[in-house]
Amino acid sequence: MVENAKGNNPDKTIDLKGEVCPYTFVKSKLALEEMDLDQILEVVVDHEPAVENVPRSLKNEGQNVIAVDKINDTDWKIVIKKEKEI
Amino acid sequence: MAEFTEEQIKRYSRHIILPEVGGRGQKKLLNSKVFLVGAGGLGSPAAYYLAAAGVGKIGIADNDNVDLSNLQRQILHSSRKLDTSKALSAKETLEDLNPDVEVVPYEVRLTSENITDIIKDYDIILDGSDNFPTRYLVNDACVLLGKPLSHGSIFRFEGQATTIIPGKGPCYRCIFESPPPPDMVPSCQEAGVLGVLPGIIGVIQATEVIKLILGKGDLLLGELLFYDSLRMDFKRLKIRRNPKCPVCSENPTITELIDYEEFCRVHF
Numbered sequence: 086m087v088e089n090a091k092g093n094n095p096d097k098t099i100d101l102k103g104e105v106c107p108y109t110f111v112k113s114k115l116a117l118e119e120m121d122l123d124q125i126l127e128v129v130v131d132h133e134p135a136v137e138n139v140p141r142s143l144k145n146e147g148q149n150v151i152a153v154d155k156i157n158d159t160d161w162k163i164v165i166k167k168e169k170e171i
Numbered sequence: 172m173a174e175f176t177e178e179q180i181k182r183y184s185r186h187i188i189l190p191e192v193g194g195r196g197q198k199k200l201l202n203s204k205v206f207l208v209g210a211g212g213l214g215s216p217a218a219y220y221l222a223a224a225g226v227g228k229i230g231i232a233d234n235d236n237v238d239l240s241n242l243q244r245q246i247l248h249s250s251r252k253l254d255t256s257k258a259l260s261a262k263e264t265l266e267d268l269n270p271d272v273e274v275v276p277y278e279v280r281l282t283s284e285n286i287t288d289i290i291k292d293y294d295i296i297l298d299g300s301d302n303f304p305t306r307y308l309v310n311d312a313c314v315l316l317g318k319p320l321s322h323g324s325i326f327r328f329e330g331q332a333t334t335i336i337p338g339k340g341p342c343y344r345c346i347f348e349s350p351p352p353p354d355m356v357p358s359c360q361e362a363g364v365l366g367v368l369p370g371i372i373g374v375i376q377a378t379e380v381i382k383l384i385l386g387k388g389d390l391l392l393g394e395l396l397f398y399d400s401l402r403m404d405f406k407r408l409k410i411r412r413n414p415k416c417p418v419c420s421e422n423p424t425i426t427e428l429i430d431y432e433e434f435c436r437v438h439f
Contacts, residue, residue, distance in 0.1 A: 111184045115175065115194045146190055171193050 095127040095164070096120060102131040102160060109135035110142045113163070117148065118171045125151070128163045136161045146171065179271065183225055191387045197225060201271065203384045204228040206293035208281065208309050210261040211235075212369030213299030213323045215247040217377040221297075222265040222272045224381055229265060230293055232277035233257040244366035281305055283428035286312045295383055297321045297376050299369075303350040304431035310335070310343035311428055314419045319383055321376040326357070328365050328401045330372035333391045333410065334379045337419055340392040345413040350431050368400050 099116050101109050113128050120126060130136065140150040140163055147169035154162045175183070175194065186192040186200075205226050207214045210233040221229060235257050237248040245257075252260045258276035265274045277289055286308060290296055296318050298309045306324070313320040313335065320335040322343055335342050375396065382388040397406045418425040 107184055107188055108180065111180060111187050114187060115180070118194045142188075171190075171195065 094125065096124040098127040098129070100129050101135070102129060104130070104135075105132045106134055106138050110139050113139055113143065113165070114146070114171065117143075117165065117167050120167050122167055122170065124167050126165045126167065128165070129156070130161050130163065131159045136163070139163055140165075179225075182269070182271075186224070192385060196385045196387070199384050199386075200225045200381070201227045203295070204230070204293045205295050205297060205380055205384075206230040206290050207232070207297045207299060208305060209233055209299035209301065210245070210247055210257040211241065211299060211301060212244045212325065212364065213373040213376065214261070214297070215245045216370045216373035217297050217299060217321075217323075217380075218247060218261060218265055219268065220374055220377040221380060222269045222274070224377075225269065225271055226380075226384070227271070228273045228275065228293075230275045230277060230289070231258055231261045231265075232279060232281055232289065233261070234278055234280040244364065244369050246370070281308060283308060283430045286428065287316065290318065291316060293318070295319045295321070295380050297323075297380055299323060299373060299376070302433060303356065304433050306343065307350055307431060308428060311418050311425060313337060314342050314344075315426075315428070321379045321383075323369075323372045323376045325364055325368050325372050327363055328368060328399060330368055330398045330400075331395055332372055332375045332379070332398075333395045334383070336390075336392055341410045341412045342416060342419040344418050344425075345416045346395065346410050348413070348417060365400055368398075371398060371400070 097116060101112055109130050109132060116126055136153060140153055143165055144150055149166040149168040151166055152164040156162045183197045186197050187194050203226050205221055207218050210231050218229060218231060236254050237252045237257055237260055239253060247261045247264045256278050258278045262274040262276045265272055296313050300306050314337045317337050322335060323332045379390055382390060393410055395408045395410050414420055417423060
């Protein structure tokens with residue numbers, strides 16, 4: 086696992102490889118709903134449009150997107166801090 | 172409740188995406204119980220959308236059979252269901268649309284004797300009845316049980332809707348204290364209805380029920396919405412509680428349910 090930019094350890098990681106929009110966002114949102122405030126969620130995606138769309142949609146809902154990192158040739162990792170109850 | 176299945180995540184994804192709904196709101200819908208009075212013009216579109224939305228349990232009462240003259244507007248039914256029970260036809264259509272929904276059919280006419288037992292376990296009541304005796308019975312039962320009620324009615328090209336929360340706003344009797352005299356009620360010959368009209372009003376009622384379940388938005392509480400389809404005109408009239416309302420005031424004169432005589436059955 087590559088450490089993210091702020092060095093936070095995730096409280097939860099979900100693997101959404103193979104998922105496309107809007108389910109990448111839907112499943113990220115559902116995971117966040119079950120978490121506590123200030124906890125960290127890591128989402129791994131391989132659907133390129135999700136790299137833009139998931140962070141944007143989560144920011145619109147008031148969440149804090151800490152980092153978006155390309156972790157290998159096919160996958161990205163999106164790191165989110167739960168800032169707001171959903 | 173349990174986590175969503177993959178199928179539920181896909182089925183309800185357009186709800187879950189909405190900030191006002193989300194997974195939490197969708198679970199509220201799946202855990203809710205809504206009772207519909209009538210599987211006719213208003214009940215059909217209302218039930219269709221409530222089932223699609225994933226309302227977990229839908230009770231639906233209708234003691235009629237499907238008639239060919241119903242199919243111009245009662246979209247739960249179909250030509251192959253002629254002469255079969257509307258309540259059972261509704262159950263089949265709704266469970267076919269969404270197997271998450273439990274549909275409980277009641278092939279009875281609601282009366283002062285049976286209504287309390289039938290509706291007491293439901294959270295919200297949606298009135299799609301086509302006659303004054305049932306409308307007053309449902310209003311009074313909801314007031315006495317403290318159940319939220321979505322009212323809708325239609326005539327020719329016009330319809331109306333309001334949302335009643337006993338104690339929080341006016342009830343149907345605050346606006347119309349008692350049923351009209353029989354000679355004021357349109358005869359069956361006068362009672363045509365534009366087929367699409369109950370679609371509009373029934374879906375407005377379903378929208379109110381969904382907002383009530385989610386606890387979001389503003390309701391038609393203390394407001395009567397009028398719709399004129401010929402002029403495509405919506406008007407909202409402020410309505411107030413009647414401090415002397417016979418059923419919902421502090422000193423009600425009606426404390427038991429009443430079965431009014433039916434005059435002419437207007438089949439909406």
